[in-house]
Amino acid sequence: MKPVYLIPVLLVALGALQGCATHESQQHLQYASTALQSVSEEPQILQDAPKDVERASESLERAKRFADFWGNAQDVSHYAYLSKRYSEIARQHSEQLQNQRRATQLSMEHERLRQAVQEARMLDLQHQGRWLEDQMVSLAAAETDRGLVMTLGDVLFRAASAELGSSANRTLLKVVHFLQLNPKPRVRVEGYTDNRGDAAENLALSKARAQAVGDFMQSLGIDAGRIEVVGYGEQYRVAENASARGRAQNRRVEILFSDEQGRLSSPR
Template sequence: MTLIAVAVLSGCATSAPPLNPSLTAAHSSYDSARSNPEVTTLAALELKEAGDTLTKADEAFSKGQGTATVDHLAYIANQQVGIAQETAKRKTAELAVTNAGAKRTEVRLEARTAEADAAKRQAAISQETVDQQAAELAAASANAERDQALIAQQEAQLRELDAKKTARGMVITLGDVLFRTNKAQLESGGMRNVQKLADFLNRYPQHRVLVEGFTDSTGSDSYNQELSDRRANAVRMALINMGVSSDRVTTRGYGEAFPVGGNDTAAGRQSNRRVEIIISDSKGNIAPR
């Protein structure tokens, strides 16, 4: 019954031979162990663990998870096969001690040797796992450093557009002087700034932008809301015409809300008449206002 259970539980690990050399070798070792009745009888649990690991290696290979991952799992499976074989040898030796008193000393030595070999293989598995984890940490650290360097490079380019770093991300402000008076049409200076932003967005397609329009308190609420909407949309259409995908640019008009200066002075009102462009993080996220 034990032999049949091992065969059923481990059957999924003996599919068509894979193309990965390490995986092929692991399959060969596993099949050899399965054909040994001493292993299947005396080390059924250890052999099942090897079969389970080999199944994981097959799945990793079929999913294209990379040679390092497949090799790592194949190595562990191969070592587990060795442990199963050594366990079978040890138990066979222990049985021989029971059944053959005359050879007791010699067989005990063989049992100790097999146990020591199994311990060495287990230690090798542990070391391999530690090495794999260290390699993954090193790769993650390298990726983090690369990402930080890219972020610094992008922020430097945005600072050339007078972008400011805020809690919501990098923000570019287009002042009222970059639009025609009381209109949503960009002046030439505003178009130059938008072109620089379009160049940045076309170079880094992972970023999105939110364009927000604002006015001062002069005029009716409905007029100010409409003007802020139209100015934000004018920037959006300019970016689209410069090659930025439409689904990467959203707009919102706030009218006279969220002033940055006092509306009781000309300078304050002028600072309130603006368009703010918020640039997303590398995952396309923009913090809400």
């Protein structure tokens, strides 16, 4: 039999442990509530993963009910954790569905572009010479000391990303048409950035954007041997980086065309 004087000490110790457990379970409740609120405020997630959001809500309500009873801190934490995980799963499911929709849309767009290229190949040979001349004009390329250069602006890419936006398709299709019907010229795709951020990251982004353009042309049938890709990062600016307009001009991809024999000027 334990001495009577130990009972108050044990009660104090148990109270302290209960207090710690209650504080921890309340934290878990807060995390779960924040996660649920976050996904509940995004209509796309509610549309894509309604069952996961519902499970998150039900688990959170159960955790709150357990919180009203003394001695159930472990149950509170358990259901709060389940709620938080269901919220995370809802977001993941929504992102997966959005990626699938985006991939389907891109696939359909590529198929449409491939069909357009095939139609271009079937043009009457008697009119092909004139068509090529018109295409060179439509490329909006400028003659420079390095050769014919076409500039693609930053707006063709998603912000701070090397992913091409849908607006790039029509512009690049003109280049693909020209190269398909005029098989000798080659191109060098050059990427550039402004001077904001880390120089090494800018260099990598410029190379990735140039590569994205090259990959796009290859996906529509242009042989890889006709395409060079290089990134210059912050180098060779065409405007001052002091203004937003100037930085936008520096964030660009340039397509340099070779001569009729396929000779490109030397890299910078």
